[in-house]
Amino acid sequence: MITLAEIIKATNLHKYFGKKHIIKGIDLNIKKGDIYGFLGPNGAGKTTTIRMLLGLIKKNQGEIFINGYNLDKDFKKAVDKVGAVVETPMFYENYSGYDNLKLMANLYNNVSKNRIYDLVEMVGLTNRINDKIRKYSLGMKQRLGIARALLNKPELVLLDEPTNGLDPQGMKEIRELIIKLANTEKITIFISSHILYEIELLCNRVAIIKNGTKLIEGNVKDLLSENNETVELITEDKGIENILKNYEYIQGIELIKNGYKIEITKGNTSYLLKELVNNNIGIQYMIPKSKSLEKYFLDLTNGDDQIA
Amino acid sequence: MEMIKLLKALKNEMLKIFKSKKLYIVLVILFLYQLLMAYGTSQLAKEEIMFGFISGLSFPLFFLSESISSLILLFCIVLISGTISDENNEGTLKLSLIRPITRNEFFTAKIISSFLLILFMLTITFFTALLSGALFLGLEGNFYYSLGQEISKSEGLIKTIFYYIFSLFPLAGFSMIIIFFSNIFKKTALTITSSIGILFLFQIISVILEKSKIFIITNHFDISKYIFQDIDKDFYSSFFIILGYIIIFSTINFVYFNKKDILN
Numbered sequence: 001m002i003t004l005a006e007i008i009k010a011t012n013l014h015k016y017f018g019k020k021h022i023i024k025g026i027d028l029n030i031k032k033g034d035i036y037g038f039l040g041p042n043g044a045g046k047t048t049t050i051r052m053l054l055g056l057i058k059k060n061q062g063e064i065f066i067n068g069y070n071l072d073k074d075f076k077k078a079v080d081k082v083g084a085v086v087e088t089p090m091f092y093e094n095y096s097g098y099d100n101l102k103l104m105a106n107l108y109n110n111v112s113k114n115r116i117y118d119l120v121e122m123v124g125l126t127n128r129i130n131d132k133i134r135k136y137s138l139g140m141k142q143r144l145g146i147a148r149a150l151l152n153k154p155e156l157v158l159l160d161e162p163t164n165g166l167d168p169q170g171m172k173e174i175r176e177l178i179i180k181l182a183n184t185e186k187i188t189i190f191i192s193s194h195i196l197y198e199i200e201l202l203c204n205r206v207a208i209i210k211n212g213t214k215l216i217e218g219n220v221k222d223l224l225s226e227n228n229e230t231v232e233l234i235t236e237d238k239g240i241e242n243i244l245k246n247y248e249y250i251q252g253i254e255l256i257k258n259g260y261k262i263e264i265t266k267g268n269t270s271y272l273l274k275e276l277v278n279n280n281i282g283i284q285y286m287i288p289k290s291k292s293l294e295k296y297f298l299d300l301t302n303g304d305d306q307i308a
Numbered sequence: 309m310e311m312i313k314l315l316k317a318l319k320n321e322m323l324k325i326f327k328s329k330k331l332y333i334v335l336v337i338l339f340l341y342q343l344l345m346a347y348g349t350s351q352l353a354k355e356e357i358m359f360g361f362i363s364g365l366s367f368p369l370f371f372l373s374e375s376i377s378s379l380i381l382l383f384c385i386v387l388i389s390g391t392i393s394d395e396n397n398e399g400t401l402k403l404s405l406i407r408p409i410t411r412n413e414f415f416t417a418k419i420i421s422s423f424l425l426i427l428f429m430l431t432i433t434f435f436t437a438l439l440s441g442a443l444f445l446g447l448e449g450n451f452y453y454s455l456g457q458e459i460s461k462s463e464g465l466i467k468t469i470f471y472y473i474f475s476l477f478p479l480a481g482f483s484m485i486i487i488f489f490s491n492i493f494k495k496t497a498l499t500i501t502s503s504i505g506i507l508f509l510f511q512i513i514s515v516i517l518e519k520s521k522i523f524i525i526t527n528h529f530d531i532s533k534y535i536f537q538d539i540d541k542d543f544y545s546s547f548f549i550i551l552g553y554i555i556i557f558s559t560i561n562f563v564y565f566n567k568k569d570i571l572n
Contacts, residue, residue, distance in 0.1 A: 017569075054406045056570040076313075076408040084406050090399035094327060106320050107313075107407040148403075 006065070007032045007156050007188045008053065013062035015048055015212075022048055023059075024212040030190055030205070032155070035182050037203035037220070038192040041301055045212040046192045047087060050160050053190075054084055067155065083154035085162055089145025091133040097144050098129045101151065108152045119147040123177065139170035146177060150185075157181065159191045163198065171198070178202060200293040210301050223296055229266050233276070234259040234285040243279050244272075261289070309416065313409045317417035320404070325425050330390075334383045335429070339436040341379065342371055346440035353445070363449040365461055367441025368434050369468045376475055377529040381482065381507070383429065388422045388483050389499040392490040392565075399572045415565045419558065422487060426479050434472045453536045467535050474532045481525050481550040484557035491564050494572070525553045 008030040015023040023045045030036045040046050051057040053064060055071055055078075064071040069078035091100045098116065105111035120129045123143035128136070136144065142162060149157050162178070163171040175198060181187045193199050199206060200220060207217040216223065228251050233240070240260055241253045249268040254261040264272055269288070276283055325331060349362055349370075362370050372380070395401040404414055441447075451464030459467070485506060489499040507526065514521045521527055528546035 051402075051570065054402075056402050056405060058567060058569055075410060076310075079406060080408045082406070086402060086406075088399075090403065092324070092327075092400055093398075094329075103320055103323065104403060104407065106316050107404060107409055109312075152407075 005031045007034075007067055008190065009065040010049075010053065011063050013049065013052060013064070014060045015045075015052060015057065016060050022212050023052070025062075026209065026212070026214050027217075028053075028207060028214075029217070030156075030188060032188050033182075033186065034205050035178070035189045035191065035203045037199035037206035038190060038209070039196065039199060039206060039297060040192075040209040044209045046209065047160055049209070050084075050086060050158055050190075050192065053158060054082070054086065055079065056086070081152065081155040082158070083149030083152060083156070084158040084160075085142070085145040085149050086158070086160045088138075088161075088164060089141050089148070091136075091141065091144070093133050096130050096132055097125060097136065097140075100133060100144070101148055104148055105151050111151050115151065115153075119150050122150075123147045124173075138165050139167070139173070142166060142170070142174055143177070146174070150181070150187075153185075154187060156188045156190065159189065161192060163193060163195065171195070175202060196294040196297055197292070206293070208297060208300055215300055220293065223293075228263050229269070230261060230263050230289040231269060231272070232256065232259065232261050232285075232287040232289055233283065234287070235282055236284070237281050240276075240281060243281070244275065247271075247275065259284075309410070309413055314413045314416055317404070317409055317414050318420055321417050321421035322424065325421060330387060331425070331429075334387060335432050335436075338379070338383065338429075338433055339440070341375075342433075342437050342440040343443070345371060345374075346437075346444040350444040362441075362445060363451065364438070364441035364443075364445040364447045365449075365464060366451050366453065366468075367445055368437035369453060369464075369471060371437045371440075372430075372433070372472060372475060373530065373533070376479070376532075377526055380429075380433070380475075381479065381526075381529075382504075384426055384479055384483055385486055385500055385503040387425055387429070388486045389490055389503060390496040391418050391422055391487060393493050393496045393499050396570070396572055397494050397496065401572070402570045405570060411566050412562065415562060419484075419487065419561075422483050423476065423480050426483060427473070427476050430472045430475060430479075434469065457536075471532045471535045474535060478525065478529045478531055478550050481553040484554055484561065485525075488557050488561055488564075491561055491568070523549060525550060 006029055008028055010026065010028040013023050013026045013028075014021070026045070026049060028049075038046055038049070048057055052059050053066070053071075055075055064078075066078040067081060071078045091097075092103065095103065098120070101116050101119070105116060117126075120126055123146055125140060125143060125147070128140065133141070133144075146159075146162070149159075159178070163174050166174065178189055178191065179202065182189050189202075191199070191202065203220055205217070205219055206223065208215045235258075244250050244253060244262070249265040249271065250262065251265060252263040262272065269286075273283075273286065346364075346367055349367070353362065392401070405411065450458045451461050452458050453464065453467070486499065486503045489502040490496070493499045493502065510524045510526045514524050514527060522545060528549050531543065531546040531550065534543045
């Protein structure tokens with residue numbers, strides 16, 4: 001059943017290339033207003049999934065609903081309010097930036113010249129829009145690609161690796177642009193990125209896939225706030241593991257360069273501190289460590305950090 | 309199929325075609341070839357060796373009948389072969405396919421634009437042939453459409469125009485084969501090679517298997533000659549063979565394109 005709040009509902013997606021089973025029963029639920037991160041190791045099937053959501057790759061099994069419309073039966077209605085940048089944005093190289101936008105605007109019913117110029121201004125390309133594409137840098141192409149994805153005033157934008165190949169400044173600009181779109185234009189964003197901290201900064205919900213299977217989907221906050229917390233104890237004293245090993249709230253102790261990394265059940269930091277003081281342990285610092293999405297990802301994918 | 313969407317896609321395809329340098333290069337080469345051919349004809353006519361019946365007005369007819377299954381066909385291959393494969397290779401095919409337009413509408417626009425491209429090439433070729441003929445052969449004399457066959461100048465010119473327009477039909481038939489290769493291959497060079505290869509294959513089959521000759525489309529490229537002569541049973545067989553190619557290859561093309569995974 002599709003609820004109005006779900007802008008993408010994909011169920012049991014399967015894709016074979018020849019005999020190779022690439023996508024193995026992926027389900028996705030993206031709600032209106034989400035900035036949804038789509039993560040997975042290299043070759044996990046992210047781009048294939050995104051292309052299936054856009055109808056570029058034909059699925060072998062499963063159903064996709066976008067904005068409540070079945071992608072197979074009501075393709076035009078389903079994609080009418082969808083914009084996308086799939087991998088490195090491609091353009092007609094012998095056309096100007098403006099002509100490229102115009103060419104795609106022609107395929108919609110009501111995209112005015114003003115709309116095109118507004119978007120050009122929004123992505124900061126006003127001074128270069130009449131230049132031929134071959135004179136554009138990668139960052140400019142990415143920005144123009146985003147402008148092109150917004151021509152039809154979409155309610156949903158799919159971005160596949162939008163910061164790929166950009167320098168830190170370019171990445172920051174695109175990130176800010178995405179946040180601006182989500183906040184001011186109320187656009188639901190579906191984004192895959194190879195930079196985990198970027199996803200953590202941008203997204204409220206994520207899905208992680210591996211080998212064509214979805215491992216987990218949920219709110220970033222919920223995924224990162226688990227039952228355990230980690231602290232780093234900076235000390236010169238040794239043998240602490242023998243003192244702490246009998247306490248129930250201690251989940252793990254690891255020797256690090258200047259002391260120990262201690263994993264404890266949430267809410268027991270003060271007991272730990274008290275115990276260390278009672279045992280005359282010289283505490284230089286005790287630093288609480290929050291779990292990052294990167295750490296979560298690596299734990300979940302068994303250290304498969306080759307993500308793209 | 310939604311007509312408005314089809315027209316929008318067709319407009320885009322025509323814009324892409326007229327933006328391509330390839331088209332203008334082909335037209336310039338064709339014009340130079342015509343100039344050379346008209347000059348050569350005038351020299352031979354002076355020496356009364358042959359072609360004495362060709363005037364400047366009948367030169368366009370002479371040119372097309374001589375080159376439809378060679379140079380014109382080759383340039384059709386060059387111009388049409390990239391219609392899908394170029395876009396697929398450059399990653400621009402997906403740009404149109406994620407818009408609210410069906411694959412059938414998009415592909416129909418591709419096919420119609422290819423036909424219009426051929427028609428445009430034939431139209432320009434007609435005028436440049438007329439110009440080449442006028443320059444080297446003059447506009448004097450009667451209109452002979454073949455040795456000893458004479459009609460008035462105005463009738464000859466009108467019939468030549470129809471001859472050019474009707475020549476679109478066999479070229480459209482062969483262009484469906486070119487589009488088929490463009491559909492399945494990502495590299496345009498491979499599409500061109502395969503299209504030329506199939507021409508050779510057709511030649512070989514026509515020589516080796518005499519009975520199958522009738523089913524080979526390139527053996528019906530002179531169908532436009534019926535503009536100048538009475539229709540006989542050979543016209544109908546040529547007409548239906550060409551139509552058959554159009555129907556069969558467009559069906560294969562549409563089915564394939566609808567199932568195609570766009571991976572670039």
